[in-house]
Amino acid sequence: MLSNIQILPEVASTMAGKVDALYFFITAVSVFFFLLVMLLVTFFAIKFRRRSKDERPEPIHGSLKLELLWTVIPFILGMAMFGWGAVLYFDMFTPPVEGMNIYVVGKQWMWKIQHPEGNREINELHVPVGTPVKLIMTSEDVIHSFFVPAFRMKMDVLPGRYTTAWFEATKPGKYHLFCAEYCGTKHSQMTGSVYAMEPVDYQDWLERESVATLSMAQAGEQLYNQLGCGTCHAQEAEPRGPSLYGLHGRAVELLTGNAITADDSYIRESILLPAAKLVAGYGPLMPTYKGQVNEEELLRLVAYIKSLNLDTEDSTSESRGGKELKEHRNE
């Protein structure tokens, strides 16, 4: 039994090995200093043990040289750890442009996941290996945290805003998915599995499991029409609201004079709290949709608005997923 105790989690993403390398480095430094202190303490304790009650050792006041030495060396090592850690951190939270998006909604106590193609799953996440996967996450209630130890990846999932993280799986397999931020009664049961699959298997899975007939963007379009967004945001000569084509990623000029880049969170906020950031040239006409759409639906609306960029440029995964599925259905 003892022989198969693991002390390292599986290495299954591009980051995992890099994080482990830093772990080994800091472990090595720590073991060195720990042994140094322990050996010195033991050595002094034995060598200078009290042999007679009358011993009055000479006082030593200190040594500036030594103080400098044991300030500067830890400082250098500390800065090395900082630098190394910062580089990893930067990589972890700067997703590559290519790759696919997955939308995650956490709620007490489950993970709801949507693929751009329209597939939905609960407490399971299927991904292909070899493709960067960007997670766009939000919570319906309290704070959760999306944690996959085998990928050395963790990110808090907050209510009221989107957080993102990414990973690229390297090894097919089934891995733990944990909620790492305490969230109430069944926090420890807010767990699931990540299935990393060969790309062909993943395509198979998408098709096999595809109960949804619509991609996320298409479902978003449906909602868009149901909610009557088009009455104001239509492509017409004098629309009541600004055009949403090409909005995602563009700099929007606000009434206040500031500019802001329209990212997922901005679009979400525009739908829930339209008055919070008014676009220059428009009045506070748009009603709030708070309470009418839930977080999953919001993500679909966002996916739809993002897909409106595609008519001009054809690059993100939304399109690929959506179109592939369309073609697939047309067959």
Next chain:
Amino acid sequence: MSNTVAVASHPEPDNNYWTAGYGLKSWLLTTDHKRIAILYLIMISVFFVIGGLFAVLIRLELLTPAGDLVSSDTYNKLFTLHGLVMIFFFLIPSIPAVMGNFLIPIMIGARDLAFPRINLLSWYVFAIGGMTTFAVVLFGGVDTGWTFYTPYSSTYSKTAVGLTAIGVFITGFSSILTGLNFVVTIHKMRAPGLTWFRLPLFVWAHYATSLIMLIGTPVVAITILLVFLERVFGVGIFDPALGGDPVLFQHLFWFYSHPAVYIMILPSMGVISEVVACFSRKRIFGYGFVAFSSLAIAVLGFLIWGHHMFTSGQSILAGMVFSILTMLVAIPSAVKVFNWTATMYKGSISFETPMIYVFGFLGLFTVGGLTGLFLGALGLDVHVHDTYFVVAHFHYIMVGGAIMGYLAALHFWWPKITGKLYSEAWAKLSAIIIFIGFNLTFFPQFLVGYLGMPRRYHVYPDEFQIFHILSTAGASILAIGYAFPAFYLIWSLFRGEAAPANPWNAKGLEWTVPSPPPKHNFDTIPVVKEEAYDYSRLEEEVV
């Protein structure tokens, strides 16, 4: 004694602070800092036992992967109450309110703290806060974790969060009052000749601690009040559904609670300096560096709260600033460890119980501090944040470091406080049991944490079980180790040999007064003519 003029006229040995008055009232209305220290000692000991019982239940539950002993809700309440009680009602007051209260006036040659009545008040405030927390248990407990993260605490939890908030809020004032008292006392009441750089490092450490208490505690008090307002009156501060920001809470909370971890460890560091000097018969190596490192820790401690939030969506730049400052704060801690080690060089080292605890402290605190580096390194923290790795880290520091220091203090000054000697053999045995039990409990948690076991989990995957079995086994040993002192120390009160004024042949004004000290500490205020820890001038053994 050569250095002071106080010692010549000892009061009658039985005219001490224990015998200065009898009856409950003489205790509950006392303004004597020594009696207040005893009141604190009794109260925090009760809290330690309660917090320990919660821990026992937690460890038993975790023996198996399934949640079979208690329900999830109960489990969540157990770890919340364990953390709350241990941090706010045991560790934060432990050394300052008991040892600091008792010793600071005597160490600086004063007859009491600057504000004796405020000192008594702070104990009552603490007691009321404590009772409120008992009431929380009666009202069904609380399940937010000691960190109270919003919006869970402010909106979603169905437990007695409001009452708990009131309890912690009240208790905070007791810290503030104690801190205030210490700062003023240390500034104003030092005996003639006792310059800042002649102060024992124990006093320096408490000075730094008091500054943190004064500056930090109001922030957490306000934060908790805000949670209370949101929860009870629906004022939108933290819950996005009410237009608030949940991460704001984390900033405010850690602005206090990171420095609060130093409230817990700095006093312990002060103890280690005293004990290591005494049992090495040496001046502390690099006295000035050890003193200033306490202040450096207190100051830097206020700038690194964000290292608890590397995965909460703060910007990469903010993460980098907090990470670099975190690495810096590790340096003064390292400097202290090196100086203590160097103090032993060419010393005359003996191995009485307090020194055994110092050895324990050095080993465990070093592990705790070094693992802080793992957590401060951004990319690595992302993986281990909120796992058992963090649990192991802070237990190595708070239990391995701070409680070892507390036990060292208790054993070092017990003869002074009570006038009785305890059994060295039992005391050493229990120190060793505690050391072994501690490591067996918490070392496996580093491993299982790196494997990915999240903290605050009631049920967990099977492959982690072996680590939890080791940990629970260790906790059983640890519990036995902690039970021992309760017996032999209490035994010593009744059957122990009378302690001489200076049983360890130690330096410092507290050893110049009889054990236990007289009601007003000194008949004549001593005049200090030498530096701290001047062991080369130690007169002949008295025994």
